[in-house]
Amino acid sequence: MAILLNFIVFYKLSDRIIIRKGYWAMKKRLTVLTGFLHFTAYLSVFLSLIIIASSFLIYNLAIMRPTEIIDNNQEKISPVFKISAEDSPIIADTLEEEFGNLFSDVDAYSSNVFSSGKWLESRFYETWSVTSNDGLKLIAYYIPAARETDKTAIIFHGYLGKGMDMDSFARFYSEKLGFNVLLPDARGHGASEGDYIGFGWHERHDNLLWIQKVIERNGDQAQIVLHGLSMGGAAVMMVSGESLPPQVKAIVEDCGYSSVYDEFSYLFKSRFFISGFPFIAATSMLTQLKAGFSFYEASALKQLAKNKTPALFIHGLEDTVVPASMVWQLYNSCRAEKEIYLVEGAGHGMAYAIDPLRYENVVTNFLSRFVEFDYPAI
Numbered sequence: 001m002a003i004l005l006n007f008i009v010f011y012k013l014s015d016r017i018i019i020r021k022g023y024w025a026m027k028k029r030l031t032v033l034t035g036f037l038h039f040t041a042y043l044s045v046f047l048s049l050i051i052i053a054s055s056f057l058i059y060n061l062a063i064m065r066p067t068e069i070i071d072n073n074q075e076k077i078s079p080v081f082k083i084s085a086e087d088s089p090i091i092a093d094t095l096e097e098e099f100g101n102l103f104s105d106v107d108a109y110s111s112n113v114f115s116s117g118k119w120l121e122s123r124f125y126e127t128w129s130v131t132s133n134d135g136l137k138l139i140a141y142y143i144p145a146a147r148e149t150d151k152t153a154i155i156f157h158g159y160l161g162k163g164m165d166m167d168s169f170a171r172f173y174s175e176k177l178g179f180n181v182l183l184p185d186a187r188g189h190g191a192s193e194g195d196y197i198g199f200g201w202h203e204r205h206d207n208l209l210w211i212q213k214v215i216e217r218n219g220d221q222a223q224i225v226l227h228g229l230s231m232g233g234a235a236v237m238m239v240s241g242e243s244l245p246p247q248v249k250a251i252v253e254d255c256g257y258s259s260v261y262d263e264f265s266y267l268f269k270s271r272f273f274i275s276g277f278p279f280i281a282a283t284s285m286l287t288q289l290k291a292g293f294s295f296y297e298a299s300a301l302k303q304l305a306k307n308k309t310p311a312l313f314i315h316g317l318e319d320t321v322v323p324a325s326m327v328w329q330l331y332n333s334c335r336a337e338k339e340i341y342l343v344e345g346a347g348h349g350m351a352y353a354i355d356p357l358r359y360e361n362v363v364t365n366f367l368s369r370f371v372e373f374d375y376p377a378i
Contacts, residue, residue, distance in 0.1 A: 051279060052282065054282065054283075055279065055282035055283040058279065059283055059286050059287060059290065062264075063196050063199075064195065064197075065188040065189075065194060065195045119168075119171040123143050125141045125143045126141070126143075126144075127142075128140045128182070128213060130206075130213055132187065132202075132205065132206050133205050136187055136193040136194050137192070138185065138192040138209070139163075139192045140163060140182050140184035140210060141182070142180065142183075143170060143174055143182075143183075145179055145180045145181075149178055149179065149180060150219065150221050151180065151224075151373075151374070152179055152214045152223070153173040153177075153179045153180070153182070154181075154184065154207070154211065154226050155169050155173070156203075156207070156226070156231075156232030156233075157186065157230075157231075157232050158230030159230055161189065161232075162185050163184050163185045164183060166183055168352060168356075172360055173225075173227075177364065177367075180214075182210060182213075186198070186203050186206070186231070187203060187206060196287075198293065198298075199231055200237070200238045200260075200300070201238055201260065202292070202293060203239075204235060204241075204242060205239075205242075207226070207236070207239040208239060208242060211226075211245060214247075223371050224249060225249060225250050225251075225252065226239070226248060226250075226252070227251075227253075227254070228252070228253050229349055230254070230255050230321075230348065231256070233253035233255055233256025234256040234260075235256075236251050238298070238299075238303045240304060240306075240311065241303025241304065241306035242303075244308075244309055248309055249367075250310045250367055250370045251310070251311040251312070252363055252367075253313055253314065253330070254315070255319055255321075255322050255348055255349055257300065258300055258301050258329050258330055259295070259301060259302075260298040260299075261296050261299075262326065263322065264295060265280060266322075266326075267321075280295060300333075305333050305334075306335075307334055307336050310337040310338065310369070311337075312341065312362070312363065312366045313331050313334075313338065314327075314340075314341045314351050315340075315342055315346075315351065316343045316346025316348065316349075316351045317342055317346065318344075318346055318347050319347055319348045320348065321348035322348060324342065327340065327342070341359075
């Protein structure tokens with residue numbers, strides 16, 4: 001009996017010891033777990049703040065219209081975005097350089113390629129305007145052909161450019177093909193209103209207005225060619241998926257991107273060696289709120305799948321801004337009649353500069369299949 005009582009007492013005491021040890025072990029684990037959860041919560045908040053701040057930075061650098069004040073108190077587009085080095089030396093030295101000049105290849109060569117000879121300065125032109133669907137006043141410059149014609153080329157410039165930059169292209173269409181030429185300033189560029197850059201997506205609706213304006217000027221018999229470079233190339237591809245009037249006979253896109261999302265993703269990988277997620281997604285959400293479009297919906301690929309207008313795709317094989325791989329995606333997405341012209345040794349927007357005569361022959365031969373020329377093509 002004594003042995004049994006001793007066993008019961010020992011059992012009770014050991015049970016209490018085990019329970020007490022288990023309690024302290026559990027409490028220790030809960031303390032560690034609580035600390036870890038607090039740490040992850042603080043880290044999540046910190047990372048979220050970084051992502052949000054980065055999305056505003058990227059929007060301000062790449063989407064929002066950049067301006068600078070010049071001596072006559074007029075605003076002009078600036079190809080360089082300024083960030084205070086005192087506020088953030090790292091941002092000023094890295095992100096400003098990268099995002100402020102996403103399409104720096106075009107900017108660097110614009111004076112030599114797009115405005116060589118300043119042909120437009122000696123030409124008579126009319127200043128046209130339309131009001132966009134969201135109330136912006138948009139400006140374009142119309143250069144009538146030397147001889148009256150029903151053919152018009154609407155030429156769309158690239159990122160941070162303006163209509164008058166497209167001097168060489170305008171001269172080609174005017175002097176060698178005998179076309180009227182219309183050079184729009186995209187929203188957020190040049191003399192057109194707008195406080196953000198639409199990367200071709202909102203411009204697709206603006207482009208429909210310019211097409212209608214040309215038809216009003218030249219009549220229902222008008223023959224219209226859309227020619228775009230870089231962002232302008234994306235813009236003509238994006239408008240191709242809309243209900244184009246029969247007067248639009250052909251589209252020529254030069255070094256346009258497949259979608260805004262794809263382009264930003266490529267730039268992140270090529271410049272920063274990261275995927276860009278979640279910064280691109282966050283910036284897309286911010287752009288949706290502030291500018292009314294997302295990077296995902298702004299897709300030339302999806303628009304080309306609905307396109308019924310013949311299209312010529314041009315791309316430089318040394319393009320480091322919009323990779324040449326994108327042009328094959330675009331070409332394969334197009335369901336209309338199509339051709340592709342790849343230029344060896346050409347960087348972004350440089351296909352015309354590398355071999356002007358070949359470029360002109362390719363474009364002319366393509367257009368001659370769909371446009372009735374007034375005189376023999378070159």
